Amino acid sequence: MKKGILISLLAVTLLAGCSGAQTKTDGSAGGNEQVKGEVIELSFWRPQAGEAEDNVYVKRMEEFNKANEGKIHVKMEVITRGNSFAYEDKINAAVASHTLPDVLAMDGPNVANYADSEIIIPLDEYFEQDDLNDFVPSILQQGTYKDKFYAPGLNESSVVLFYNKKIMDEHGITPPDQIENAWTWDEWYDVMNKTAKDDVFGTNMINDKGEWMTYAFEQFWISNNTDLVNKEGTISEGFVNSPQGVEAATFLQKLANEKLFNIDPKPTEFEEGKAATKLGGPWNIPGFKNYPDLEWGITYFPKKADGIQSAPSGSWAVGVSADSKYPKEAAEVVKWLTNKDSSVQLAQAISMPASRKSAFESMTEYNELPLRVIKEQVTTVSHARPVTPAYPVLTQKFAEALIDIMVGAEVKKSLDNVASTYDEEFKRNFAE
Incomplete structure (x- = not known):
């Protein structure tokens, strides 16, 4: 089993953990097949943010659950960041106790660590190539480790x-x-x-x-x-x-x-x-x-x-826990959180550039100065931090x-x- 170093600047050893997914089954589904008429319940962790950003996630998760009513239901848990590493500390504890959620947010530079530690799974099979190509190049760079795509970005940033x-x-x-x-x-x-x-x-x-x-x-x-x-x-x-x-x-x-x-x-x-x-x-x-x-x-x-x-x-990304019992359904949550609508809503709420090229089509304020400079950098020359x-x-x-x-x-x-x-x-x- 691989080991890695957690995001906090302290060296913390990670061991691959199990999912915290809760499912309604009668035992006849073999543990990873949905029982007809039952709802797959997934868990999603993310760190607490500002009010505007928090509201976007609440709205998008409500919309996801409504769109998937009777099939998938996601319970989102917001982790209060009492100190700089409170969120990462909780993930580290969950790794040790085998209680990781199905879907988890992570800071972009740490995707490689989570992937190397086998905490998250590759998502290539769940994304069409045209969908991947809609992400700005730096998002693909940040989310790819050893030629496999693990985590799309929720939004982008620039300097x-x-x-x-x-x-x-x-x-x-x-x-x-x-x-x-x-x-x-x-x-x-x-x-x-x-x-x-x-x-x-x-x-x-x-x-x-x-x-x-x-x-x-x-x-x-x-x-x-x-x-x-x-x-x-x-x-x-x-x-x-x-x-x-x-x-x-x-x-x-x-x-x-x-x-x-x-x-x-x-x-x-x-x-x-x-x-x-x-x-x-x-x-x-x-x-x-x-x-x-x-x-x-x-x-x-x-x-x-x-x-x-x-x-x-680079900014926060989202991925699927390696031991989620329902990776396909968890990947649907990831895709929803990072689709065009989510990208536009989040970018506008927090005054940050979008992670998708198509999102900028709806954000006409980026077509003119001064914001055009940000769009040009994000879509053409931005470079993620080292993937290691x-x-x-x-x-x-x-x-x-x-x-x-x-x-x-x-x-x-x-x-x-x-x-x-x-x-x-x-x-x-x-x-x-």
């Missing part, structure tokens, strides 16, 4: 470069509104240099010092034609600490050394006009209305001049190293430590 229109106008700067003209690192650096003055920073780009560091800044490695690990997710040596990786980290260190951004920023620094640009996401937009003096726009994630245009992506069962170790060590680098640590030595730690962890726990 863009917000800019203060007044500050740009003061300096005669026109941010690009076509993706092929996205600012290069050097062009963005020049913008920051021109706009940084007194108590105004050139940019704001530290959201938090945990997962944000990997989510946002991996793109500097990708844009420079490398990554934190190889494509298979098995090796970090020669990738995170490659010459291209060192160049990416050195660029970020230069911005810190020249105080073009605040390494410990106030959360509303950009909103208050104290930063000319900001690396942030769609989740920031609803809060902008609380700052009526802020005139903001969106441009693309900066790229290396001779590199790849890319942008962060050892992701929790990778993201923790990379985040720590990058913060150290930004405050002056030796770049190559810091990245070498990430590579060696990751490779040792992968070899010890995941090498076949």
Whole structure:
């Protein structure tokens, strides 16, 4: 039986667990066949979210149960997140006690870990190829492990470069509104240099010092034609600490050394006009209305001049427990939760981009600026975080190293430590 590391940044061993499905049978169905006239009851776990998001799930589950009345009934359990890892802790306990639900939500970067640990099953047989092709590419990347598709995304995300229109106008700067003209690192650096003055920073780009560091800044490695690990997710040596990786980290260190951004920023620094640009996401937009003096726009994630245009992506996904007695029916729940209607409703409720291309057809607000930038990134250049069962170790060590680098640590030595730690962890726990 395989073992893996749970999503929390603590190393937690997982053992493959059994489903918590409850079924109404008389014992004559062999344990996995529906008795005629009886209802298959499935369980679905997800973490508690904001009110608007919670309401979407409640509505969609009510609609599913109504559409499948007399055949399938899903009981959704919402797990309160009293601390950062409360949901993952409950899953870990369920693995140990063999009480996993039939359907479970998981953070996107952890799909590979859940798949490698045999906690979730592949869903390829339950999705038509045309249906899979409707997901934006990064959703397929995030949900695929060893060429099998395990978990579609409930929605998508992105990181863009917000800019203060007044500050740009003061300096005669026109941010690009076509993706092929996205600012290069050097062009963005020049913008920051021109706009940084007194108590105004050139940019704001530290959201938090945990997962944000990997989510946002991996793109500097990708844009420079490398990554934190190889494509298979098995090796970090020669990738995170490659010459291209060192160049990416050195660029970020230069911005810190020249105080073009605040390494410990106030959360509303950009909103208050104290930063000319900001690396942030769609989740920031609803809060902008609380700052009526802020005139903001969106441009693309900066790229290396001779590199790849890319942008962060990834959000929560949903899959089927490996030991569900009714995987076909559980897969129907997954498909319902991630179909076009669900994708549109969830995206609009939480101001995040949809996970399906077809959903954008109903979301015409993404056809024009500023939201067009988000749509273009999500549908064309977004890149999921590394698909590896050892992701929790990778993201923790990379985040720590990058913060150290930004405050002056030796770049190559810091990245070498990430590579060696990751490779040792992968070899010890995941090498076949």
